[in-house]
Amino acid sequence: MTNPLLGRSSRARMPKLPKGEPVATYETYDEAQKAVVTLAEADFPVTQVSIVGNELTSVERVTGKLTSARAAVAGAASGAWLGLFLGLVTFLFSTVPNFSFVVGAVIIGVGFGAIYGIVSYSITRRRRDFTSVMQVTGTSYSVVVEPDSMHRARNVLGIGGVGTSVYGEPVVSTPPPDAPPVSRPVGPYGERVPEPGASDAPEPTAPPTSTDRPVGEQGATGA
Numbered sequence: 001m002t003n004p005l006l007g008r009s010s011r012a013r014m015p016k017l018p019k020g021e022p023v024a025t026y027e028t029y030d031e032a033q034k035a036v037v038t039l040a041e042a043d044f045p046v047t048q049v050s051i052v053g054n055e056l057t058s059v060e061r062v063t064g065k066l067t068s069a070r071a072a073v074a075g076a077a078s079g080a081w082l083g084l085f086l087g088l089v090t091f092l093f094s095t096v097p098n099f100s101f102v103v104g105a106v107i108i109g110v111g112f113g114a115i116y117g118i119v120s121y122s123i124t125r126r127r128r129d130f131t132s133v134m135q136v137t138g139t140s141y142s143v144v145v146e147p148d149s150m151h152r153a154r155n156v157l158g159i160g161g162v163g164t165s166v167y168g169e170p171v172v173s174t175p176p177p178d179a180p181p182v183s184r185p186v187g188p189y190g191e192r193v194p195e196p197g198a199s200d201a202p203e204p205t206a207p208p209t210s211t212d213r214p215v216g217e218q219g220a221t222g223a
């Protein structure tokens with residue numbers, strides 16, 4: 001029988017995709033992080049910002065070949081740190097402090113660490129003869145904000161155009177609607193009525209130039 005309280009707590013801890021629209025998509029996580037820093041410097045509410053990795057993939061990078069010598073050195077280093085910690089604790093809480101406690105603990109830690117490293121390598125040498133680092137990486141990283149703040153975020157980052165939502169749907173950045181055109185009054189027969197305040201007097205015409213006079217007058221003037 002399942003515990004209902006345990007089931008509720010497990011569902012509450014399940015991660016969910018953030019609700020919002022992408023402002024921009026970057027190839028690396030560092031670029032997306034710089035975009036969030038830019039928004040924070042512009043007093044943007046960063047609590048509405050999320051970085052979503054797209055097409056996440058687990059990558060194991062091989063760093064080298066594992067040998068018994070490397071296993072012993074790695075085990076000795078781990079044992080040295082553990083011995084140093086225990087030696088310092090003994091040195092601080094001892095009634096008769098003596099620095100030899102620290103040195104002895106480090107030497108013992110190095111010895112046990114080297115032995116542990118060699119034994120572990122001998123057990124797994126046929127299955128895993130290399131050292132590696134596991135990491136999760138994505139093909140791209142999207143900076144996602146809530147829909148109400150999308151236009152402000154795009155203005156801060158200087159980005160416009162078409163993006164891709166968290167669910168793979170295209171999202172078009174639409175500008176705010178323009179003001180409606182002003183309609184002019186129309187008469188009963190469809191003619192346009194002049195706006196109030198417009199003058200009904202005809203515009204003055206320019207006097208005729210010499211080229212506009214009749215030919216006879218031009219000849220008389222020339223004579």
